[in-house]
Amino acid sequence: MPINYYIFLSLALFAIGMIGVLTRRNAIIIFMCVELMLNAVNLLLVAFSKMHYLSAGSPFSTAGTDGQLFVFFIMVVAAAEVSVGLAIIVMMYRNIHSVDVNFLNRLKH
């Protein structure tokens, strides 16, 4: 498949995620949108990695493998982030009985 397809899919996923973060007030949904954006980037990385893989012609070439490496990093970081993020949301619900981020403006004062 041409690389363009992957790029457009990733862009679409990223845009959806971003719009979600910007417009939604529910903390859990914002959280899921962030994950969506991360995965869009992962998809793009994997696609480019595949494109460059073996492009040097030699079976021993490592061209493109670093893209996959980054994907693993991002997945690990995302997993860590999920655990922390969800814990914060749980604490938030316990305190203000809501997951609406617009209630979280008290730092201002």
Place this chain on the structure above:
Amino acid sequence: MKNVLQLAYLIPLFPLLGFLINGLGRNKLSKGVIGTIGSGAILASFIVSLILFFQVKGGNTEVVNYFNFISVGNLSIPFAFQIDQLSSIFLLIITGVGFLIHVYSTSYMHDEKPEHFARYFAYLNLFVFSMLLLVMGANFVIMFIGWEGVGLCSYLLIGFWFKKPEYNKAASKAFIMNRIGDLAFLIALFWLIGKVGSVSFTEVFSAEGLAKLSTTDITVITLLLFVGATGKSAQIPLYTWLPDAMAGPTPVSALIHAATMVTAGIYMIARSNVLYSLAPDVLNIIAWVGLATALLAASIALKQNDIKKVLAYSTVSQLGFMFLALGTGAYGAAVFHVMTHAFFKALMFLGSGSVIHAMGGEQDIRKMGGLSKKMPVTFWTFVIGCVAIAGIPPLSGFFSKDAILLSAYAKSPVMYGIALFAALLTAFYMFRLLFITFTGKFRGTHEQEHHLHESPKAMTLPLIVLAILSVIGGFVGVPAVLGGSDELIHFLSPVIAIAEGHHISHTTEYILMGLSTVLVLGMVLGAWVIYKNYKEKENTGFAKVLENKWYVDELYDTIIVKPLKVLADFLNNIFDKKVVDGLVNGVGRLVNYGGRQFRWIQSGQVGSYVLLMVVSILLIFVVQFFLRK
């Protein structure tokens, strides 16, 4: 030991050790120990200097390399001492006269507290150490270290009695005046490094070294070095510090004025004579500056009433003579005069110290008089000093001054006339000083009269030794016409080329010598008639101008110090308070104001932050897109 000259490092080492021991042990050592260490260190240096001198006399000269001092890029400056005819003569003068002054000091400074006594001797030793470094250094950098060390020590010693504010001012004045000269020296140094790539005397003065310098370079370098010399050696326009340097203890004045410090400039120019001979314009300037200084200082000395001030201006005047000699190309005569001057000027300063000691600290000659009966040794040695400096044959001053006058005559009769006039003034003011101080009636208080006494042995012995040296010191340079052979000049000839024979017939030489001798004797007689029974009276008219030193200090105060103070006031009150402070406060206020204006952005709404972030990132992308070329 293969070569005795390797021992040269011992010469500055002894005074340095003396400085360290006396400086660190000042609270524990007794006065006797301190004096012995201080004087002994210089004596040890003197003995080593003597050994080296006889080596050099036997034709053994060398540049002794010890270690690599500075090595940067292509420039390498060794820590090396140059032992040759010129430096060995200076070593003998410095350590010899310096030793006598140290011995004298043990008695003169005896009333000081032990820790101050030790401090005094520590400074004195450090001073001699710096001076030795200056004359022994085989390159301009080592010389500069000594040059600066001498400046520092003069500051410390002039301000030795630091509890009096005016003494501190005198010390600062000496230091600052010297700094002006030092700056010029430093620039000359960099210039040399830039052009020749070396500062060693042997390399700079060699044919290859000189080939790298254009005529302009040589002129600028020699001129800058000369400016440096005017600071150290107290020439116009930087001479005013030297009379003020009288604030220090009297033996210090003797040390500064006779053996060390002020001769540094002469030494430096004599050492660089190869360069100077290539810059006739600069030599002319030096000759005229020397002449003007000799005349100006001599005229001021005519009307001074402080015994040490008269001697101070006399020193400035004699230094002027030495620069005249340098300027007329008679480098050997200048070194000769440095030597004889070291003897008789040290003698007179120590003699004046003896007088001040007897008078209980009084320095005003108007309050003295008739001291000859009470202090015969001081009197007679002082007479010898006066006769020597006045240039009456056959004492040392006659020969050296005659050599200078002769070389001035060879250059131009006008110079000779002015120099002779200054020499006559010298005779007049020295004998004025002698007669006012030692003859006539005593004009001080009864208490002082009762207290009058001859100084102790430790003070009179150096006086006697110096008097003997003042009498015989001239015989090393008896000119050919008087049956001598100019031994000193010939001794120095490997370092200082003998000037081309000046075309003066022996008859002319005899006439000039006779003329100056007769005129000097006339001056002495005149001083005797006028001042044998001195009575105090108010100076008027021209005499008042002279008494106030031509108002040079006031002039400097008006044209340099006052404007600088106004500038400093402006910078302090207007520039610093308004502009600099305003700038700093303005930055603070701007940040404060900006913070208040942008406060609304921090709304606390998470959504708005994210939106801002996204918009900003997009903006950066857009900018990147257009800037990417």
